Amino acid sequence: MKPNLRRGWLAALFFVATAAAAEVALRGSEQLLFALKKVPPCCVIDGRSDEARRQHPLADALPYRPGMTINPTASVVVVAENDRTAMQIGKALAKAHPGKTIIAVKGGVSAWEAVLASTATSTASGAAGFDFVIPHNTCETGAPLQQLRSNPK
Secondary structure, X not given: OOHHHHHHHHHHHHHXXXXXXXXXXXXXXXXXXXXXXXXOEEEEEEOOOHHHHHHOOOOOEEEOOOOOOOOOOOEEEEXXXXXXXXXXXXXXXXXXXXOOOEEEEOOHHHHHHHHHHHHHHHHHOOOOOOEEEEOOOOOOOOOOOEEEEOOOO
């Protein structure tokens, strides 16, 4: 195979792999629970209206606004009033942060709260909860700056 043709194929393969890595996944509560047990989320984005957020606030969720900037260190969870809006917000975040895992919650707030309740139940029963590590610096070795773990109750 000619070197220029080989480089073209490699560039095309790289483009396809990058595009595939930036896709947004729409997940129901069971799929979401399974995915988050493997890789806990770094942040939850609340894409609902201001009125819906006031009536039913989500703890520790960041309200979505167009053009918002985040620094995702793990998967990002998007909760909205409907699946279509969650996917639109997820695609906007994936475009701004290529290669990061963006999960849109299928079923909105009720599905997300079911996941949180299931996680709380498994933590209370002695199973491992979510862990979150704040690294010292991505280029430095050694112990992390801080490790946060949920404790069984």
